[in-house]
Amino acid sequence: MEDREIVKLYWDMDERAIGATDETYGAYCRAVSVRIVHIREDAEECVNDAYLRLWNTIPPQCPAFLRTYLGRIVRNLSLDRARRLHAQKRGGGELTLALEELSECVPDLRDVEQTVENAELGKALNAFAATLPQRDAVLFTLRYFYLYSVQDCAERCGMRENAARVALHRIRKKLRQTLEQEDFSI
C-alpha cells in the first residue's frame, strides 16, 4: 500500500491503518529496532509502541515520507529502551528504579531546558550534515542514526570497511570542530 493511502487511513482514524503499516513497514521497523536493542522480543515491543505513537501523532502530522517518519520513532523508542536495559545491567534494578523515582522530584523546568538544548543540538547536527558531501552525509546517518555496523555502512556506501572507518573518523573530527565553534561544550 502506498504511503499516502496509509496516512489517509490514519487521518480517517481507521484501525486498518496499523495493519497496513505493519504489512508495509513491519520488517523494516523490526530491523531498525533489533540493531539497537539486540533482543527480538524487545524490538517487537518497540515496534508496537511506535505504532501507538504513530496513531497518536497522525493527525496532526501528515508525513510526506512515512517510512522515515516511522523509522525515526522506532529508532528513538529503541534507543530509550536500550538505555534503560543498559542502566539496569550496570547499576542493578533497584538502584536504577530509585534513581528514576527520584528524578521525578527534579523540577520540570530543567527537563525543558535540557530538551531545548537537545533541540538546538539537533538543529546544529542537521546543519552539519547538510555541509557534508552526499556520501559522507549518508555514511554519517547510517552509522549514527540507524546504528549500522561500520562494515554494513561501508557495504551500503560502496566503500571498503577501512575507508569507511577513516571517513567516519574525519567526519567526527569535523563535527567536533563545528560543535566547538557553535559553543556546545564537549
Next chain:
Amino acid sequence: MTGEQILIALGSMDDTLLELCENYRTPRRTTWKTLAAAACFALALLAGGAAALYHARIPVRPEPGVSQTQAGETAAVTQTQAEDETDVSVIFPPDSQIAPPSASAEKPPETAAATSARNGEANLYEGQIDGRSGGDAADPDEAPAQETDALFRKAPITTKYPSLAWQGRTYTSRGNSDPSDKVQKTALGTAELTGFDGKHRTKVQVYSVGGVSQAAALAVQFADSDRYYTYICASFAPATLGAYLDAFSFWDNAAFTRVSGCSRKYQATIYPAPQTQTLQRLFDRGAPLANVGEYDCPQDMTIDCTVPILGVRGSVFGVSETGYLQCRLTDSTVIYYVGPERAKAFLDTVDAGEATHLVPTTAALPPAEETTRSLREEA
C-alpha cells in the same frame, strides 16, 4: 555534552536526508576480477601489436616464383600498416598544421598519485586518506542526485517548497491547510521559494490571512494554482498565552474535538471535548512563556482540536500536572506556564466526566472530508 546526548539529538535528523539514506544506491563498483581481466586483455592487445610490428620488420625473402620487387612492396605495405597502429607521428609529422588527436592541448595534467605510480612509488594510503576505495568506477554523487530528483518529483507541492522567507522571518508550509475563505484580496508581494533539493525555485504570491497576525502565518499561492496554502512562522512565540492565541484568532477558528489521556494515570482514555468554560479556565491569558522546543513529556492529557485555516488537526495542546501547557499550533512546541492549580483543576474536571471509549474510533471525530480532499488534490 556527552556522546549519548548527540545520539539522542540525532533523533531529529532531517527527513530528506533519512529518505536519501534509505534510497541510497551504491555506485557501480569494478571488482578486482574485472580489472584483472581488463589488464589481461590490454596485455594481449599490446602483445599482438608488438608481434605484428616485429614481423613487419623481418626482411622478406622472395618466395619461389615471386619477384624481388613484389616481395619488397608487400613488406613495405605491412610495415606501414603496423606503423599506422602504433605511431601516429608518422602520419602527423612534427611540422604538420593538423595536430594528432592524442596530442590535444586539453590533455589533463598528470596527478601526483599518477606521477608517483609511474615512478614506482606506491601510495599506501590511497583510498584511505581521500575516503575513496580504489575500485570505484562511477561518480558516487551521481546516483544520490538522481534519487533526490525522483523524490522531488514525487513530493506534494508544499513538501517540495517547505519554507518561505518573508520580512526576516521563516515560515514553514502546512500541506493540508485551507485558508481560502479568509485570504485577503490584495497580495502583500511576491516571494521566491527554494525547493528542498536546493535546485528548484518558484515564485509565489504572498497574502495575509484575515484575523491572523502576519508574524504568525501567511497564505501563499503558487503560480498556475487557485489554491492557497498556509505557511506558519515556526519561531512564533509571544510572551504570553493570550498573545499567542490572539495572533491566530484561535477562538474564532478552532473547534475542540476530544481530550486524550497520555500519562500512566490516564493512558488510553478518551474524553469528550470539554466545555468552553473549562478550557478558558485553563487557557490563562496572562500565562508567561516558559520555553520553546520539542517537549514530548511529561504531559498528562492532550487536547485535540481542528483549525482548518492553519491545517492543524489533532492533539494541539498538552497539559501536565506540573502546570505547563504545550501549544503546537506552529511547528515548534511553545510552552506556557499556567500553574499547577489550573492544570490540576482541568485534569480533574475532564477525568470526572465519563470516558467515552478506550479505543479511538471515528465516532468522536468530525468528518475528515477536508483532509481527504486536500490529500487527494495533492496526489
